Amino acid sequence: MEYIAGPEDDGLRVDSFLGSRSEVGSRSQAAALVEAGAVTVEGVPRVKSHKVSPGQRVVVHLFGSDVGLPLAEDLAIAVAYEDDQLLVVDKPAGMVVHPAPGHATGTLVNALRGRGIAGGDEYRPGIVHRLDRDTSGLLIVAKDPAVHRRLQEMIRRREVERRYIALVHGRPASVSGTIDAPVGRDPHRRVSMAVGGVGARPAVTHFRVLEELRDLTLVEARLETGRTHQIRVHFLAIGHPVVGDPVYARRDALGVGRQFLHSAVIGFVHPVSGVTLRFESPLPEDLAMALAEARRRASLG
Numbered sequence: 001m002e003y004i005a006g007p008e009d010d011g012l013r014v015d016s017f018l019g020s021r022s023e024v025g026s027r028s029q030a031a032a033l034v035e036a037g038a039v040t041v042e043g044v045p046r047v048k049s050h051k052v053s054p055g056q057r058v059v060v061h062l063f064g065s066d067v068g069l070p071l072a073e074d075l076a077i078a079v080a081y082e083d084d085q086l087l088v089v090d091k092p093a094g095m096v097v098h099p100a101p102g103h104a105t106g107t108l109v110n111a112l113r114g115r116g117i118a119g120g121d122e123y124r125p126g127i128v129h130r131l132d133r134d135t136s137g138l139l140i141v142a143k144d145p146a147v148h149r150r151l152q153e154m155i156r157r158r159e160v161e162r163r164y165i166a167l168v169h170g171r172p173a174s175v176s177g178t179i180d181a182p183v184g185r186d187p188h189r190r191v192s193m194a195v196g197g198v199g200a201r202p203a204v205t206h207f208r209v210l211e212e213l214r215d216l217t218l219v220e221a222r223l224e225t226g227r228t229h230q231i232r233v234h235f236l237a238i239g240h241p242v243v244g245d246p247v248y249a250r251r252d253a254l255g256v257g258r259q260f261l262h263s264a265v266i267g268f269v270h271p272v273s274g275v276t277l278r279f280e281s282p283l284p285e286d287l288a289m290a291l292a293e294a295r296r297r298a299s300l301g
Contacts, residue, residue, distance in 0.1 A: 001060045005052040014041060015048040018060060032098075033060060045185060047199035075111035080279045085147045085272045086140060087117075090281050093136040093258050098127060117143055128152055129162075129226050134246075137164070137263025137281050150271035155226065161267035162223040164231055165210075165283060167260035167294065168240040169249065171217050176208040179234040183227040192247055193229040195237045203227040205234045213298040216243060216253070218291065220264075232259060243290075254290040262287055 001021075009017055015034055019027030033039050034048040040059050041050060052058060078090040091097070091108060098109040109127065117126040126141040128151045140160070142148035154160050184200030186192035204224035211218040217240070221231045232248050235241055241249035244256035254260075267278035283291065 003058045003060070005054055005056045005058065007054045009052055010054050011051050013048065014039065014046055014050045014052055014058065017052050017058065047185065049199065071105060071110055072113035073105060073110040075106065077108065077111045080138060080281065081277065085144065085270070086142050086151070088138055088140055088266055088277075088279050090138055091131055091136060091263075093134050093284065093286070096133045097130045097139075112141060117141060129155055129160075130228075131263055132229065132232075132259070132261075134258035135164075135261045135263065136284050136287070138266040138279055139263060140266060140268070147271055151268075154268060154271065158224055159268065161265060161278070162226070162263065163265035164221045164223070165262045165264045165287075166219050166221055166231060166235065167213075167243040167254075167287075167291065168217050168219055168235050169243060169253070170215060170240045171212060172207070172209060172219070172238065172240055177206070179205045179207070179238060181234060181237055183230055183233050193227070193233050195233060201225075201227060203230050203234065205231055207235075213294045214301045216294050216298075218294075231261060254293050256286060256290045258286075260287055260290060 003018070003021065005012075005017065015027050015031040018030035018033070018039065021030075030039075031048045034046070037045055038060060039045065041052060042056055043059075078092070079087055080090050081088040089108065096107040098107055112126050126143060126148065128140045128142055128148060131137065131139055140151055142151055151160075181195045181203060182200035183193050183195060183203040184197030186194040186197050202225060206222040206224065207219050209217055210220055221235075223230065227233075229247075232242050232245055236248045243249065243254060243260040244252045245259040245261075246252075249259075262283055263281065264283075265278065265280050267276070269276050282288075
């Protein structure tokens, strides 16, 4: 779908500009499309706060049905925990969280719509936070709007524990540390993020070394914020890209076929019951095999 901004639209945020279009439906749905990478302004992906100018061409790709909503699909998803208010999903690598250009079906959102999950907006029902397509592991899904709002507020207030396991190139200078660097859209590569990129927002990652494996290092990364590609961009910024990362490492030393990054721990206080919940997910088979190979090579060295 294509729109041309008029004089009356000068200075409008792109989510406001699109939200007034009946085909999109609302500002929140427009924002979801922008964040999904489905919107370009003059051929360039922009953040939702980007302001349009008269004459600019804004293109939107909608998915699923004729009103743009994702289709409900009967897809098997591994569930670590479920009650009447929320569930914790163990997402496999290769599954996109919500529809985007080229991925209209087979996503976690399609599976959730098939289960009747609610909360959030219609484009991303129940999705509280995201994982990249080729990042595996745990994420939280809400079942009703009130719980969804509370969980998102908890993440903003840094009340949700999120720990990842990553294998990175080289050896960090210290056994633990904090990477505090804003992350935004790379102005030159539409699929990439960058420290200090377009629309950069504060981003903080804490890490500790778990195991040194010759020229590779196994680390645990704890998110304080949750920007797109945050861990991948942050470790690249300190000179230690994630092994197998097709965007930021550009080499796959162990033949993993994806970035060696796994959401291993989720912990939070249940927003309704007040019970403290904490879940752990072991490395999936492909990463476990790659780690075993890294250890084998290290032992030979």
